Amino acid sequence: MELRAATLPNDIEALKAMVLAHAAMLVERESKLAALQDRLSSREQEIEHLKLLIAKLQRLQFGRKSEKLARQIEQLELRLEDLQADEGMAAAATESKTATEPRERKQHKPLPEHLAREERVHQPDVDDCPQCGSTLKPLGEDVSEQLEYVRAHFRVIRHRRPKQACSCCDCIVQAAAPSRPIERGLPGPGLLAHIATSKFLYHLPLYRQAAMFAREGVELDAGRMGHWMGSLTWLLTPLVDAVRRYTLSGAKVHGDDTPLPVLEPGKGSTKTGRLWVYVRDDRSSGSAEPPAVWLAYTPDRRGEHPQKHLADFAGVLQADAFAGYAELYRNGHIREAACMAHARRKIHDLHAVRPSAFTREALERFGALYKIEAQIRGKPPDERRRVRQEQAVPQLDDMKRWFESLLPTLSAKSDTTKALQYALNRWPALVYYCSDGQSEIDNLIAERALRGVAVGRRNYMFAGSDAGGERAAAMYSLIGTARLNGLDPEAYLHYVIERIADHPVSRIDELLPWNVAALLPASAKTTPIR
Numbered sequence: 001m002e003l004r005a006a007t008l009p010n011d012i013e014a015l016k017a018m019v020l021a022h023a024a025m026l027v028e029r030e031s032k033l034a035a036l037q038d039r040l041s042s043r044e045q046e047i048e049h050l051k052l053l054i055a056k057l058q059r060l061q062f063g064r065k066s067e068k069l070a071r072q073i074e075q076l077e078l079r080l081e082d083l084q085a086d087e088g089m090a091a092a093a094t095e096s097k098t099a100t101e102p103r104e105r106k107q108h109k110p111l112p113e114h115l116a117r118e119e120r121v122h123q124p125d126v127d128d129c130p131q132c133g134s135t136l137k138p139l140g141e142d143v144s145e146q147l148e149y150v151r152a153h154f155r156v157i158r159h160r161r162p163k164q165a166c167s168c169c170d171c172i173v174q175a176a177a178p179s180r181p182i183e184r185g186l187p188g189p190g191l192l193a194h195i196a197t198s199k200f201l202y203h204l205p206l207y208r209q210a211a212m213f214a215r216e217g218v219e220l221d222a223g224r225m226g227h228w229m230g231s232l233t234w235l236l237t238p239l240v241d242a243v244r245r246y247t248l249s250g251a252k253v254h255g256d257d258t259p260l261p262v263l264e265p266g267k268g269s270t271k272t273g274r275l276w277v278y279v280r281d282d283r284s285s286g287s288a289e290p291p292a293v294w295l296a297y298t299p300d301r302r303g304e305h306p307q308k309h310l311a312d313f314a315g316v317l318q319a320d321a322f323a324g325y326a327e328l329y330r331n332g333h334i335r336e337a338a339c340m341a342h343a344r345r346k347i348h349d350l351h352a353v354r355p356s357a358f359t360r361e362a363l364e365r366f367g368a369l370y371k372i373e374a375q376i377r378g379k380p381p382d383e384r385r386r387v388r389q390e391q392a393v394p395q396l397d398d399m400k401r402w403f404e405s406l407l408p409t410l411s412a413k414s415d416t417t418k419a420l421q422y423a424l425n426r427w428p429a430l431v432y433y434c435s436d437g438q439s440e441i442d443n444l445i446a447e448r449a450l451r452g453v454a455v456g457r458r459n460y461m462f463a464g465s466d467a468g469g470e471r472a473a474a475m476y477s478l479i480g481t482a483r484l485n486g487l488d489p490e491a492y493l494h495y496v497i498e499r500i501a502d503h504p505v506s507r508i509d510e511l512l513p514w515n516v517a518a519l520l521p522a523s524a525k526t527t528p529i530r
Helices: 013-063 068-093 189-200 206-215 223-249 304-309 323-330 340-353 357-376 381-409 416-427 444-449 451-460 466-484 487-504 505-510 513-519
Strands: 164-167 172-174 253-264 269-282 290-299 315-318 336-338
Touching: 013 223, 013 323, 013 340, 013 357, 013 513, 164 253, 164 416, 172 269, 189 223, 189 466, 189 487, 223 290, 223 466, 223 505, 253 290, 253 444, 253 466, 253 487, 269 304, 290 304, 290 466, 304 323, 315 323, 323 336, 323 444, 340 357, 340 416, 357 513, 381 416, 444 451, 451 466, 487 505
Parallel strands: 253 315, 315 336
Antiparallel strands: 164 172, 253 269, 269 290
């Protein structure tokens, strides 16, 4: 209703009534407008949240979770490969044209001494001097090396056991049959080690390996190899148990988990199982104790599983905010240490979608904390604790006050508020590392241990059953522990498989990676994973 001079009544009472009715209508309109604005604001927040979520999922799908410019790096690496290939092609094309022109060659690193050498002597085609006919005499030699690759090949080992009989009686003597990894089985230790590492380290499913073997003229059915892997896992179970005992006997363990799709027999669909990882690695705090990793499979993610895994553990558990760990911290035997990288990642996810002065400053503050850690990496625990108390604690206290001052200025439903509350709600566990020089600022040690699982999950898509998940956990444990200790997993497994059938279970610790490292050839040594 609009108020116009031509329509206004001359009667005062009627005029008052009209004004009051108009005022009531305005109040109602303002109320509806406020409600619409609230709905609009809520929808805008939901839109922003969905944009953030979509951007995060896209980065997880097409790139790595770290903040490195992975895509640009990959493009630059590919460009570099192309340029180097072009250079090599040009050099090959002009080699004959410029053979008489001296040119500077790049110096290559010496080839490793442990590689087998094949000597090929190239004698001149003549015995006498082509100019005067005199007899030629030795005058030194030029030696150059060429790196060649000999394609992997199969070898058949024939075990012959002659029988001998006594000429005076019926006694027959024969050597005992050598033990095999699989009783009366066809595969040797090297083949089993190769199949296992190809599947669980290089992520080649068994059917792909079968196709590769067929090109070598060896027909091995994928199902048959699967049977071998089951037998091998059973054979290695005591060693996996030894890895578990060692991993959980330290004063600190890093924990994490990751989904593993598992085929449901008879349904043609998959369910989501879980791989739990526990890592013992104190090298960053100057410890000389060898690192180890143990993985366990469960058909779901209930909190009872880590509670069972860590029932006998006492010390510091560095993990994420999974609610299933909460019960472990109540009895006082396990101390919680949170992951600063998780808190930082939530801020970075905001910054990746909509950078702001807040996100930039927050990331700079986190970066300052990590610079402190870089300076004390590998130092003894006492020194790490002292430096953290002097440098990190004041920065953390200031960061906490800053976060708390920002909360009242933000919407309770905003993603920024959620990121701040995540950090503040876990603050005592986040800053625990400052009071314990053996603890780390984050839980990236456990996350790195699961990277291979993620790659394998993309390659072979799912485990065939819960038992398959358990076998995967066992093999990941041995392969991961070997890599942490700087051993080639295939060479290590070959050594172990060759001996474990005859090795006393009471001395199984003798076959742990750090105990056999000195017995392996130099070619089996690699750079330890950190």
